[in-house]
Amino acid sequence: MSGRAKVRVRVGGAAFAALGALAGSLAGASAAGADDGGGLPYTQVEQVAKGVTYGQFTVDGAKGPVTGYMLTADLSDPRVRVNLLTPGAVAARAPVSQLADAAQAVGAVNGDFFNISEEHAGVTPTGSSDGPEISSGRALKAAVPNSQRFGPAMPPGETTQDVLGVGVDRRARLDRLALVGSVRTRQGSYPLGGFNQYALPEGGIGAYTSGWGTISRERAVCGSDTARGAACSTDTYEVTVRGGRVTAVADTPGEGAIEPGSTVLVGRDAGADTLRTLKVGDRADVGERLAPSGSHVPYTFAVGGFPVLRDGAALAGLDAKTAAVRTAAGFGDHGRTLYLLALDGTAAADPGLTVAEVADVMRRAGADDAVNLDGGGSTTMVTRTPDAPAATVRNNPSGVAERPVANAVGVFSTGR
Structure with a gap:
């Protein structure tokens, strides 16, 4: 029987040398491949x-x-x-x-899946992903609420915080990355509900850095804890913090580049009420990190x-x-x-x-x-x-x- 052979192989860390030999044999093989009972039927393999x-x-x-x-x-x-x-x-x-x-x-x-389209009239899709992101060991964003994600239904019990990551030990893992962050002021300390993400929980405060980009932050206050297409909140407030001090405030989420070293806080509903207590010149410190649930090894890479x-x-x-x-x-x-x-x-x-x-x-x-x-x-x-x-x-x-x-x-x- 002429034609390219089908060879079923399982590829593991110790099998790369064998794959090189397999790639050569596939090019000239003429016999039908046998089923080894488990691997994939590769018809082409290249290094x-x-x-x-x-x-x-x-x-x-x-x-x-x-x-x-x-x-x-x-x-x-x-x-x-x-x-x-x-x-x-x-x-x-x-x-x-x-x-x-x-x-x-x-x-x-x-x-990852991302904010590719928008149900809210006049709101620009952000193109931002559902889940957490870590690149070169640096956290770029946290996960949106489960109700606000794009993509097919998740298996029961899974969340937008689920990631595949690789640690500094060069090993891949499944894990969850939860946002841990706060806004600390003289009036008190308030938890962050978002970090560079396109949707915030109801009543939440989100932190946005220069890593967000230039697209409007308006999408962050749209949707709800139960429905992605729920209306955008009209009870919003935005505060810019730089060097531990409030430098600007606004009634609605803004757009455009965020200056490196500055953090823009966006609040909706109860989160907006909290931010309204801050005035230009007030002390405010913002901190955030992504906390893994299953590993103590820092991640160099993670994708939702x-x-x-x-x-x-x-x-x-x-x-x-x-x-x-x-x-x-x-x-x-x-x-x-x-x-x-x-x-x-x-x-x-x-x-x-x-x-x-x-x-x-x-x-x-x-x-x-x-x-x-x-x-x-x-x-x-x-x-x-x-x-x-x-x-x-x-x-x-x-x-x-x-x-x-x-x-x-x-x-x-x-x-x-």
């Missing part, structure tokens, strides 16, 4: 860079055959690292290939996404009916191997997978834990060999072109 491989496969979903692409990174290799790619501001978007090229990543997939696989088992309540183009990220080998998945977006030929099927694909790839990332028109995988001038888009995005996204998971390698 992108030292410790980083790319593979293509086809699996049968409930709606028909689906083409998938897997980027695998050996985090135990000191030449390999992972980081969050962003457009330079929390409230901004850019295509994955552009983000990868700017950072010189050797591979990337799109990241809801868990679909934990300890080798799919989570209960995963959608097993709705097939769509999807993206996922996971890890195996006790956090030493990272797997990034993107599906093909040509819906006529590739109908997509359900969330439950994505969990199974990640398990077959070798992941023990995984999260679902943004899908549909956002799903994009790119690779770039170290000598290439630009990244190559590997999957077929479902739109006519790459969709600008809020962030991406970038893989780097210093080896050639």
Whole structure:
């Protein structure tokens, strides 16, 4: 039987040398591949860079055959690292290939769901992601309230605080990152309900820094604790703090660049009442951090996404009916191997997978834990060999072109 062989493999931290041999054998093989009972049926495998491989496969979903692409990174290799790619501001978007090229990543997939559209008339979509973000060890934003997120339904018990992260020990983990912060004044100390996020809880106070960008902060006071489309609050107040002092106040959320070193506090409802007690010249100190719930190891990277696989088992309540183009990220080998998945977006030929099927694909790839990332028109995988001038888009995005996204998971390698 002629044609390219299908070989099923599981990729782990110790298997990258074998993958190189596999890539060569696939190019000239002529026998039909046997099923080893678990791995993915890769029909193409390439070494992108030292410790980083790319593979293509086809699996049968409930709606028909689906083409998938897997980027695998050996985090135990000191030449390999992972980081969050962003457009330079929390409230901004850019295509994955552009983000990868700017950072010189050797591979990337799109990241978290984001504020892509807006139900509130006259309010500008921010492009900001649902969940927490950490890039190069620096916290960029916290999670929006569960009721205000974009994306498909999460499994029972999961929250917008869920992340996949990589610690300073170079191991990947699933965790939750909660905002811990306060505004300290002479009148008292008040908790922060938001940090550079597009939606605040009712009665909350949010802190915005230069990392937010230039887009209006008005979206922060829209929606409610039960409905994303609920009306925008008209009871708002904004305070600018710099050097421990209030420097400006306003009745409504503003827009435009925030000066580095300044923090803008936005309050809605009871939070607005609290901020109204502050006058220009008053003392005010703002502090915030993202606190992990499951690890004492600081994170160098974290991206929001809801868990679909934990300890080798799919989570209960995963959608097993709705097939769509999807993206996922996971890890195996006790956090030493990272797997990034993107599906093909040509819906006529590739109908997509359900969330439950994505969990199974990640398990077959070798992941023990995984999260679902943004899908549909956002799903994009790119690779770039170290000598290439630009990244190559590997999957077929479902739109006519790459969709600008809020962030991406970038893989780097210093080896050639």
